[in-house]
Amino acid sequence: QVSLVESGGGLVQAGGSLRLSCAASGTAFTINSMGWYRQAPGNQRELVARITFSGSTDYADSVKGRFTISRGNAKNTVYLQMNSLKLEDTAVYYCHAMTYRNYWGQGTQVTVSS
Numbered sequence: 001q002v003s004l005v006e007s008g009g010g011l012v013q014a015g016g017s018l019r020l021s022c023a024a025s026g027t028a029f030t031i032n033s034m035g036w037y038r039q040a041p042g043n044q045r046e047l048v049a050r051i052t053f054s055g056s057t058d059y060a061d062s063v064k065g066r067f068t069i070s071r072g073n074a075k076n077t078v079y080l081q082m083n084s085l086k087l088e089d090t091a092v093y094y095c096h097a098m099t100y101r102n103y104w105g106q107g108t109q110v111t112v113s114s
Helices: none
Strands: 003-007 010-013 018-025 033-039 046-052 057-059 067-071 077-082 091-098 102-104 108-113
Touching: 003 091, 018 033, 018 091, 018 108, 033 067, 033 077, 046 067, 046 077, 057 067
Parallel strands: 010 108
Antiparallel strands: 003 018, 018 077, 033 046, 033 091, 046 057, 067 077, 091 102, 091 108
């Protein structure tokens, strides 16, 4: 069983920055990838960014050039640096980890105001 603990959400003005963190614990299996998804009211959950065990990254087109995903040396912590935030980035952001199955964090609210 993997536990994902998120931190770093909050309220920020448009154009500002936030950094999300997610720490995984509790598994003896290799974490194949970690990443962030988001869900805005009335919308489906969507991929924001992910990083694989080998270090490959993948981003949603809407965040390319503004968001950067990275991880700690132990590969069980992932960060999402969000710059130039827009109103449409407002959502609950969920940390995701994949071993032989998917795991989700509890979610952290990111609100971008004008």
